Amino acid sequence: MLCLTGLPLIFHSEIDNALNPTDWQAANPDGEPLSLDELLDVALMKADGAIPLFMSFDTDRPVINVTTKADPNVSGSQFLFNSFDLTSGDLVPPADKGGKIMDFILQLHTDLFLGLPGMLFLGFMGFLFVVAVVSGVVLYAPFMRKLDFGTVRTKQSTRLKWLDYHNLLGVVTVAWVLVVGITGIINTLEDPIVETWKANDLKDLIAAHQTGEVVTPQASLDAAVEKAVATSPDKVLQFVAFPGSSYSTQSHYAIFLHGNTPLTEHLITPVLVDAISGEFVGLREMPWYSKALSLSRPLHFGDYGGLFLKILWAILDLITIIVLISGVYLWVSRRGRKAVFP
Amino acid sequence: MNSHLPLKKKPRKTLRQIFLIPVALFALGLFGLILALVETGWVDMISTLAISTSLLAIIWGRLFKKRPQ
Structure with a gap:
């Protein structure tokens, strides 16, 4: 499930751009940008008396984003998110087509819609995954005692063929799988890490x-x-x-x-x-643990090295799916053999 | 003609022989993953290449390696 939902998340920004093609241009591309105070005034006027919560900045265009809320003391009151042209203060049309689907996939991948318990559960699954990978590396040795690296015995039984594929695909992707697995575990600890940072430092x-x-x-x-x-x-x-x-x-x-x-x-x-x-x-x-969390995010999602790295990330993700499915197949077929020849 | 010759047993490999290539691929992959995080621009291509070595190993194993019967 994590590999499948992770696949579209690798191309999150590409999917967003494809679903929201825009020919938006800044009103005064060569002009002086407005001050933050001016832009905040514009945002608050549009928000009709609400108070500001956050102000962030697009990295690829002169746009600021302002999140406001009607009353910070009333839980559940509606957030309002508006984007503004940094050069004119004009509203920038929202680019949120498909956003709900991507948010759904992200939340399924992150916490199974269960909040912190879901995150911790997935973190534990991630831990078991890492243990399985390490045990797979240990078991690789006895299977390869008489075989050369990369051997796949395609002419014998189906089980041997998939055993060899499982070993080959698994052992060449260990570095990537461990990095993505361990950083995934760290990401599931986001809430406790942020709370610890707030409570201590x-x-x-x-x-x-x-x-x-x-x-x-x-x-x-x-x-x-x-x-x-x-x-x-x-x-x-x-x-x-x-x-x-x-x-x-x-x-x-x-x-x-x-x-x-x-x-x-x-x-x-x-x-x-x-x-x-x-x-x-x-x-x-x-602190060091918050730095670890911050560096874990790009290392987990693979969105830090350009499109080629993302494509590579997707291929390695698909290979991991094959390794997982072949692992289940080998386990099931071994149980079947044991039942026939105990 | 050679049916009475004893079957040639394949020697058992040492751990070093078994893990030489996997460890090299592991090191290259890890190097690529971290390099892409530390530097940007043309270095991204080097890191992508380093990570790609695992895919190249699979392609080499499937296309160019002599298959046992």
Whole structure:
């Protein structure tokens, strides 16, 4: 199930682009971009008095995305997600055709629609998968004592043919299978890892500045982002979480920066800036376990090395499906033989 | 004519002989997976090639290797 649902997820962005062909152009491609404060005002006007939760940025076009919510204290109130042209403030048409199907597949792959218990269950399945792969490597040796590498005995029994295929396909893909399997297990621990990060490393930073009420931001967002970037000149802005959102406190802009190299772009640093006074409050680098989680995501989904790598990822995924099915076939046929010749 | 000759037994392979190629493929695959994460651009092609060695091994095994009867 994980291999099958993982297959379309490898090409998530390609599928999105194919289902949502767009000839959208920025209104003023060569013009000065609007300030974040101006864009936030535009977004809040469109959202009819709602409060902002998150602001993020498209990487391939001059577009910002603003998530708002009517009342942060009312659970279940509707989120509103709008995209805006960075050069004009105009609304950008949503590109969400097929999004529900991909979200369905992603959730099936991630937690079986069961939330944390589903994630932990799949993590345990991943652990058993890794154990099965390691035991397969150990068992490879006795089967290959008298055979050369790559041997497939096609002219004897069907079972021998599939045993040889299972051994060959399995042993040449061990590195990829183990990396995807282990990073998959780490990904299932996302919630506990984020909670541990909040409870340990971010606790002192948040606790000292946490207030009861969600404040209405008054400090300039542009100035706050400038201050945050000034504390870490080797990092760039990734997204902003506003007061009252799940990634911030009740009274701060949480400004998330990420590195600007292929490796460090996956590692984020949250910077807290007071949403009333605009003062810098503090920042925390990610602990090792959060870094492991961040680096596990690209290594699991294979979306970090271009289209060729994605195609390779898909082929290796298909090979893994063949290894799994042939493994089940060998196990079942062995049980059948034992029943006949105990 | 040769029916009375004893059957030639194939020697048992050592662990080193059995795992030499799989370990080399494992190392190349791991190198490619990590290289693509650390660098970008033309290096992506090198990492893709490194990971592809496992597929090349399968193709070599199926197309060019002498098959036992």
